[in-house]
């Protein structure tokens with residue numbers, strides 16, 4: 011049964027869980043309703059703050075997200091949680107994790123939790139995550155927490171989406187900073203040393219501080235004076251015992267103030283939308299051109315012809331474009 015877009019949008023704005031869930035499914039499956047729905051909701055977006063929580067598997071990201079969400083709920087902020095887990099099959103661990111987590115927030119309509127677990131979404135996981143964040147923004151969630159394991163291209167893109175990136179590290183995995191993924195160190199606005207109840211926490215913190223003092227700033231802000239420059243803090247937590255969560259929330263809030271007053275937010279958001287616009291243009295044009303040229307099948311045939319040197323690639327493209335009536 012299909013609902014008029016305006017009614018559906020109204021339900022999303024009102025924060026109705028079922029309407030939000032259905033919208034996310036539409037986004038994931040790239041159904042024809044997804045775009046008009048997001049278009050209708052777009053004017054109500056822009057107020058949410060997106061925090062990305064990333065780190066190696068098992069470092070306690072979900073536990074931290076859960077505690078942070080509870081902290082924000084206490085302050086009456088509505089919360090959206092997106093757990094991106096590209097490795098789990100759709101019906102597997104991620105969904106089970108949702109259920110377990112939902113239980114601790116049972117009956118609280120102010121929090122919405124959703125996992126996105128499959129690769130192969132049309133247009134990619136990063137696009138789907140960005141659109142789901144937009145949807146939750148329209149649904150009035152002021153704090154959006156995105157959990158992702160910090161590997162792979164998709165996740166790097168997801169992390170780029172966030173206003174604030176929290177990198178989670180733990181002592182005692184034999185993962186000295188030297189062995190850590192260099193990429194993770196560069197993207198952190200805040201570093202969390204979780205499981206700091208474990209042995210090796212002091213040593214890891216020392217290493218982290220040493221490394222951060224050597225690191226070049228994430229963004230070239232040569233015009234920014236030294237005292238205005240952001241120095242990523244290290245926050246010690248024991249997520250399972252709810253220790254350090256307030257300090258983490260404070261660090262996130264401080265970064266937000268910095269991020270907004272320095273003009274970085276505006277710059278980052280413009281860059282984000284620039285990339286999204288290019289993606290949209292690409293996919294629209296590609297769709298139109300391929301449809302006119304006979305779809306995937308025709309494209310495959312053309313590719314085979316080029317591979318066999320029956321045609322050169324430039325003539326092939328001209329031929330396809332000519333069929334679509336586009337002259338580029």
Ligand SMILES: Nc1nc2c(ncn2[C@@H]2O[C@H](COP(=O)(O)OP(=O)(O)OP(=O)(O)O)[C@@H](O)[C@H]2O)c(=O)[nH]1
Nearest residue numbers: 066067068069070071072073204205247248249250
């Ligand atoms: N000792 C200790 N254990 C913790 C702490 N935080 C989380 N854990 C435990 O570490 C395990 C992994 O926690 P998760 O929150 O699932 O970690 P994650 O990073 O979300 O894991 P993936 O999503 O699978 O990558 C669980 O058994 C937690 O109870 C902590 O501060 N101290």
Ligand SMILES: [Mg+2]
Nearest residue numbers: 071072073157
């Ligand atoms: Mg997790």
